[in-house]
Amino acid sequence: MDISVVVPLYNEVESLPELTSWISRVMDDNNYTYEIILVDDGSKDGSWDMIVKLKESDPFIKAVKFRRNYGKSAALNIGFEAAKGDVVITMDADLQDSPDEIPVLYRRITEDRYDLISGWKAKRYDPLTKTIPTKLFNAATRKMSGIDNLHDFNCGLKAYRKTVVKNIEVYGEMHRYIPVIAKWAGFTKIGEQVVEHRARKYGKTKFGWTRFINGFLDLLSIFFVGKFGKRPMHFFGAMGTLSFFTGIIIAIWMLSEKLYLIAHHLPYRDVTANPLFYIALVAIILGSQLFLTGFVAELVSRNSNDRNNYQIEETI
Structure with a gap:
């Protein structure tokens, strides 16, 4: 035809x-x-x-x-x-x-x-x-x-x-x-x-x-x-890695700064009083969630087989 x-x-x-x-x-x-x-x-x-x-x-x-x-x-x-x-x-x-x-x-x-x-x-x-x-x-x-x-x-x-x-x-x-x-x-x-x-x-x-x-x-x-679509972990995983390690780096920097001040007997404030602590915490949590999202998306992309399931009433 x-x-x-x-x-x-x-x-x-x-x-x-x-x-x-x-x-x-x-x-x-x-x-x-x-x-x-x-x-x-x-x-x-x-x-x-x-x-x-x-x-x-x-x-x-x-x-x-x-x-x-x-x-x-x-x-x-x-x-x-x-x-x-x-x-x-x-x-x-x-x-x-x-x-x-x-x-x-x-x-x-x-x-x-x-x-x-x-x-x-x-x-x-x-x-x-x-x-x-x-x-x-x-x-x-x-x-x-x-x-x-x-x-x-x-x-x-x-x-x-x-x-x-x-x-x-x-x-x-x-x-x-x-x-x-x-x-x-x-x-x-x-x-x-x-x-x-x-x-x-x-x-x-x-x-x-x-x-x-x-x-x-x-x-x-x-x-x-x-x-x-075939590799969602590459998208969510990359974003998760960036977010997670950004939070880790900030946390390490804050901890190192506190240890330095303690070692030199200089005044310091509690880590939780620093706004960067909460930024680092959110970044770590968000990075972990993005990793989990990537894994779930990988599972969905491999098992979704009814996206185009429509109810047909009649065919002639």
């Missing part, structure tokens, strides 16, 4: 007929073999009923329905697991991504041999309250990830080589940083394609201000997981 189109959706009943018809038309015009995987993330507006109706007339549609809303990352992860195409293309269900971009994305993967092509909506139809924070996040992500050639990490329109989606895990709200996850997994040939951004035709956006806070926290998380 040439292409799997994975479409996560939440309350997009109005756009689904037009979107699936548009995708099928593009596929037929280019003689692609394909499947459309619709992942209903717990919609409440009748989206699943519409999907069932659409499948009756379109055998290329496959669909998964979550029992409740888990988020876009969960929907993408399940879609990636189900995908069988040599190239996997993701797009949003709100018609702001154009299926007409599929052929060029497919060629960038198959002919230019990229692992991942991320769309860049150079001209956007979003308000400044959305575009300005997005630019800040993209700049921070470029700096922290070292992927300097991407302008828009969060664009929903992306193309992947099949081996990429089968070897990465998307959870929480990490869909914003899939290129970073792919890079940490060893897929380093990542490119960009300017794509059309269309104004929303139906409904309203499902994302609020909380996504910017979550985005920042996810950026820190993905940086930590990418660098230390």
Whole structure:
């Protein structure tokens, strides 16, 4: 199979007929073999009923329905697991991504041999309250990830080589940083394609201000997981060692100073009266706790196997 189109959706009943018809038309015009995987993330507006109706007339549609809303990352992860195409293309269900971009994305993967092509909506139809924070996040992500050639990490329109989606895990709200996850997994040939951004035709956006806070926290998380996910003791152990020995050095210095004063019959004050005593004590305790945190994190990283366990109500 040439292409799997994975479409996560939440309350997009109005756009689904037009979107699936548009995708099928593009596929037929280019003689692609394909499947459309619709992942209903717990919609409440009748989206699943519409999907069932659409499948009756379109055998290329496959669909998964979550029992409740888990988020876009969960929907993408399940879609990636189900995908069988040599190239996997993701797009949003709100018609702001154009299926007409599929052929060029497919060629960038198959002919230019990229692992991942991320769309860049150079001209956007979003308000400044959305575009300005997005630019800040993209700049921070470029700096922290070292992927300097991407302008828009969060664009929903992306193309992947099949081996990429089968070897990465998307959870929480990490869909914003899939290129970073792919890079940490060893897929380093990542490119960009300017794509059309269309104004929303139906409904309203499902994302609020909380996504910017979550985005920042996810950026820190993905940086930590990418660098230390398989070796958390290196992170916590290094910090613990620094803190512990800083406290020990301060304590030794204070004790040496007191012994020197005693030996020379000079006046001295009790060690506990010196603020440095408490700084040294806190540093030693904190260092010990960081060591313990590192050991616990090592155990968790080796035994966590159900992070992406979602309740699926129905599959067709």
